[in-house]
Amino acid sequence: MNENFYLSISELSEQIKDRKVSPVEITKETLARINQLDPTINAFITVLEEDALEHAKVLENEISKGQYRGPLHGVPISIKDIIQVKNAPTTSGSKIFENWIPDEDATVVEKLKNAGAIIIGKNNMHEFAMGATSENPHYGVIRNPWNIEKIPGGSSGGSGAAVAAGMSFASIGTDTAGSIRLPAAMCGVVGIKPTYGVVSKHGSLAFSWSLDHIGPLTRTVKDAATILNIIAGNDKKDPSTIKGEYDFSLSNPRKDLKGVTVGICEKYFFEDMEPSVQRVIENALFKLEKLGATIKKVELPMLDEALHAQRMIAQSEVLAYHQPWLEKYSSLYGEDLRFRFDFGKNISALDYINAQRYRQKCITDILDTLKDIDVLVGPTNTKQPYTIGSLGPKEAINNMFTLGKTPLACILGLPALTVPCGVTNDKLPVGLQFIGKPLKDQHVLEIGDCFERAISWNKQLKQHVDNAVMGINKVSLD
């Protein structure tokens, strides 16, 4: 059995460059994998089989002529369905946009295509990215490849599930309160939400424009750095992007974490953890110390204010964005979203403005507290993935806050990386979150990469995915 779909991007790109694997071959393998598993997992809304194969042939022809575009040349990648891909349906997981076919690529997609990536399909997601369960009422529930009775986390649930199950080598997701990091953690893969302004959001439907971020989900930290290197940069079409040159490559990987100070904030990050998750996180912290990191306890000011501001801003901006079509098409929204909009209607302009003012104060004060540390570390998910169907619609607003510790990095705009750090007794993955300082994304990636290599996660992931696939095949046969 050919298992190229388990390779990391860095491994696959070497094979493609050396002509040991062709872009057409790997595209066909990936499509076969999707055909095998996705009827059960449901990680894709649209599979772009014809376009992907056509593009693969062009890229294969280039390789044969010695034209190599770089590490994404011929690599199949998927895109969350809230991000525009030219001539492909972009539903945002909504019934309202089921027939929209954009005539323009989002900036990130354009950059990926130019780098030689093959867009294999559009990933299923929580409707309009507004929740963490990925139980989509229009395109079906997404199942966690580790246990198909469980949610994959969300809102980029299809992205996390596709990458974990080998149906895509990476996926591009969005993160407004944790929508990249939570599904990455719950599916046992890597995800990074970069510093606000590093990656253009042009061509992605907004959830909350001053909190939205775009970033990759991958199977290794090195792959996340490779993708981020390509999609980062100033974009005239997105005024929130920061001007400057970026280099996130991990060309000199760290051997250890000597000289690195890791901040631990027990309040908030280490509250409400399930014991099985706590055990995994404690082992991960022990590993960081063993690698030479200095662990320092910190107390972050204004945490409650920051998280309150996050809710006020998100609920206000999402209502403003949806307002043009909300009344006419309210019946086409899922029940959880309608409840969320009702909550937003009770927030006044005064609440919103004050939330943005508090936000500025929180950023200043928290960054001042972090001046002597390199990264804040804590759990990404504090709970194991829920059983599908166990959360009611009224819990939708809070599920991002109850499942994980991800919203804080969004309100502060800080780079935040999740790296798998182990599995619970129920064999469900847990993510360790590394939060850095503004524009120190590469530093965060270097530390996460060192940790990841120390726990040899890639070998574990392959083993777990193998087991999961065997389980899925069994269920399919049943």
Add this chain to the structure above:
Amino acid sequence: MEFHTYLTEVLQLKDVKEVEIVSIEPDLPISFEKGDKEQ
């Protein structure tokens, strides 16, 4: 199809204005390098 065209022609939202569907960036409090931002 452009997003605005989809809204007006497919969803039949006749009064929707372009400004209402783009993400206008306010003076964000998290502009880390304001001086370097593209103008």
